[in-house]
Amino acid sequence: MSLLTIGSVAFDALETPFGKTDKIIGGAATYITLSASYFTEENNLVAVVGDDFPQSMIDDLNRHGVDTEGLAVRKGEKTFFWSGKYHNDMNTRDTVEVQLNVMEHFDPVIPDSYQDCQYLMLGNTAPAIQRTVIGRLHNRPKLIVLDTMNLWIDIARPDLMTLIPMVDILVVNDEEARQLTGQYALVTAAAKIREMGPKTVIIKKGEHGALLFHEGQIFFAPALPLAEVFDPTGAGDTFAGGFIGHLAKTDDVSFENMKRAIIYGSAMASFCVEQFGAERIMNLTQNEIQARVSEFVKLSAFGLG
Amino acid sequence: MSLLTIGSVAFDALETPFGKTDKIIGGAATYITLSASYFTEENNLVAVVGDDFPQSMIDDLNRHGVDTEGLAVRKGEKTFFWSGKYHNDMNTRDTVEVQLNVMEHFDPVIPDSYQDCQYLMLGNTAPAIQRTVIGRLHNRPKLIVLDTMNLWIDIARPDLMTLIPMVDILVVNDEEARQLTGQYALVTAAAKIREMGPKTVIIKKGEHGALLFHEGQIFFAPALPLAEVFDPTGAGDTFAGGFIGHLAKTDDVSFENMKRAIIYGSAMASFCVEQFGAERIMNLTQNEIQARVSEFVKLSAFGLG
Numbered sequence: 235m236s237l238l239t240i241g242s243v244a245f246d247a248l249e250t251p252f253g254k255t256d257k258i259i260g261g262a263a264t265y266i267t268l269s270a271s272y273f274t275e276e277n278n279l280v281a282v283v284g285d286d287f288p289q290s291m292i293d294d295l296n297r298h299g300v301d302t303e304g305l306a307v308r309k310g311e312k313t314f315f316w317s318g319k320y321h322n323d324m325n326t327r328d329t330v331e332v333q334l335n336v337m338e339h340f341d342p343v344i345p346d347s348y349q350d351c352q353y354l355m356l357g358n359t360a361p362a363i364q365r366t367v368i369g370r371l372h373n374r375p376k377l378i379v380l381d382t383m384n385l386w387i388d389i390a391r392p393d394l395m396t397l398i399p400m401v402d403i404l405v406v407n408d409e410e411a412r413q414l415t416g417q418y419a420l421v422t423a424a425a426k427i428r429e430m431g432p433k434t435v436i437i438k439k440g441e442h443g444a445l446l447f448h449e450g451q452i453f454f455a456p457a458l459p460l461a462e463v464f465d466p467t468g469a470g471d472t473f474a475g476g477f478i479g480h481l482a483k484t485d486d487v488s489f490e491n492m493k494r495a496i497i498y499g500s501a502m503a504s505f506c507v508e509q510f511g512a513e514r515i516m517n518l519t520q521n522e523i524q525a526r527v528s529e530f531v532k533l534s535a536f537g538l539g
Numbered sequence: 540m541s542l543l544t545i546g547s548v549a550f551d552a553l554e555t556p557f558g559k560t561d562k563i564i565g566g567a568a569t570y571i572t573l574s575a576s577y578f579t580e581e582n583n584l585v586a587v588v589g590d591d592f593p594q595s596m597i598d599d600l601n602r603h604g605v606d607t608e609g610l611a612v613r614k615g616e617k618t619f620f621w622s623g624k625y626h627n628d629m630n631t632r633d634t635v636e637v638q639l640n641v642m643e644h645f646d647p648v649i650p651d652s653y654q655d656c657q658y659l660m661l662g663n664t665a666p667a668i669q670r671t672v673i674g675r676l677h678n679r680p681k682l683i684v685l686d687t688m689n690l691w692i693d694i695a696r697p698d699l700m701t702l703i704p705m706v707d708i709l710v711v712n713d714e715e716a717r718q719l720t721g722q723y724a725l726v727t728a729a730a731k732i733r734e735m736g737p738k739t740v741i742i743k744k745g746e747h748g749a750l751l752f753h754e755g756q757i758f759f760a761p762a763l764p765l766a767e768v769f770d771p772t773g774a775g776d777t778f779a780g781g782f783i784g785h786l787a788k789t790d791d792v793s794f795e796n797m798k799r800a801i802i803y804g805s806a807m808a809s810f811c812v813e814q815f816g817a818e819r820i821m822n823l824t825q826n827e828i829q830a831r832v833s834e835f836v837k838l839s840a841f842g843l844g
Binding site: 322323418419420421422425439442443445451452453454455456457459460461462463490493494497527531532533534536537538 | 627628723724725726727730744747748750756757758759760761762764765766767768795798799802832836837838839841842843
């Protein structure tokens with residue numbers, strides 16, 4: 235089934251203990267659509283860039299089957315830019331610079347050809363923009379997944395609180411779940427979020443895996459223990475892309491299939507951190523993905539015998 | 540097969556955000572033997588207490604099938620005492636007071652009837668004492684499991700470094716693994732520890748589960764997501780007791796059976812935190828344990844179907 239993703243397409247400049255990059259392609263929607271491209275064929279993108287954004291990068295997205303009709307290119311304006319520096323533990327980072335540029339007045343226009351989308355991924359951006367996208371779809375998609383971040387919980391909580399009841403699944407990390415609900419225990423935080431509306435909550439715990447809460451059931455997905463995390467940028471978006479990509483491909487939103495989707499998302503995220511930016515998930519094969527998924531199966535399988 | 544456990548039997552006074560206790564029974568060996576008692580019938584304890592230690596508490600251990608012939612009661616001396624206060628997040632705690640008392644000169648005497656033990660659990664205490672126990676056994680047990688803590692890595696590293704090569708399995712938490720090896724990534728830390736001698740390494744991550752590293756294979760065991768952790772004291776020891784208790788009961792040290800043992804250990808630990816001290820693991824039924832283990836199975840099971 236067709237997937238529509240909205241969110242940022244951006245330039246990032248990254249510094250980790252392993253090195254630094256110049257401006258490379260980044261942005262939530264970039265990671266999501268690239269990751270989803272390994273699963274679903276109808277992969278539509280709504281985002282905005284400036285005319286400084288190279289056609290070669292748009293070509294890269296197209297080569298992965300991402301439809302960029304909904305990628306607005308604003309003449310005379312500049313692409314959203316973020317630069318960040320990771321601390322030695324790789325779990326925390328400082329934002330060095332943000333230039334909103336085209337994102338400041340992002341008005342998401344949905345091409346007619348995208349109107350039939352059944353799966354909607356609201357990648358991280360301002361909640362008001364995410365809500366506008368829902369409003370501009372003639373029919374409600376079968377499944378709406380929302381990603382957000384601490385920034386919006388801080389500065390746009392009222393917008394977020396009107397948006398959350400409109401979605402089926404909220405994806406946040408552990409700290410965001412706590413910040414959103416004021417609850418320390420993740421079980422309690424997830425229950426509070428489910429009271430706000432979403433039937434399903436996914437709490438990402440980075441190197442500690444992810445929790446899926448769905449109608450009173452819980453699934454705990456492991457993360458692959460890695461000897462080296464080269465660059466965590468985009469891992470959460472890549473996870474979300476693999477998750478919704480698998481759901482869109484199979485068109486099955488049962489709890490059992492969501493578990494599988496989380497394993498696929500986790501596998502994709504484990505690739506993402508191996509190289510800078512989106513480099514690794516630009517260049518994956520289906521065989522590599524299947525082999526990585528098998529590692530997840532081995533990692534957490536046990537029989538009571 | 541018979542299990543021998545050494546470690547502290549103590550008084551604890553605990554304070555958590557949920558309340559505080561007077562002196563209650565505590566100590567690593569107490570939690571280990573109580574937890575193991577639900578699995579194995581030959582459950583032998585070597586420890587020392589003062590004559591202030593109530594007979595009723597020894598009776599409690601005996602009622603759980605713990606053989607206390609090796610529990611020395613020192614006349615005119617006082618039992619080891621620890622008091623601690625947990626912070627609001629329950630993941631960190633301050634030691635309020637430590638009275639070593641009888642532990643200062645703990646000389647572990649192994650009763651003849653314990654000499655045939657096949658499974659040895661070296662519960663947390665000074666590495667020199669743990670090593671003495673190995674030296675005083677006429678035959679090397681089939682499996683030796685070592686637990687230690689940050690204190691000994693700090694103040695008794697040389698002793699610890701001569702002990703580690705003598706054991707089959709080292710059990711530590713994530714911070715201890717990092718402190719011991721200087722490696723941040725747990726995969727790398729586990730590899731370094733395996734280079735020191737132990738074939739198997741278990742890294743406990745508290746609410747994030749546990750990792751089992753065994754001859755190049757990895758198993759990731761989930762922790763049960765709990766709405767409320769009432770008191771984490773003894774959870775790690777309870778985990779170790781369930782782990783080695785299951786191995787001793789089944790007399791099978793294969794990787795597959797160690798995975799099961801970790802699930803049993805995790806289930807036992809999830810009970811431990813529900814009440815103060817050892818209260819909950821004093822009063823469990825086999826049905827409760829089986830039901831809890833089933834929750835672990837449900838929590839992490841998925842099929843790629």
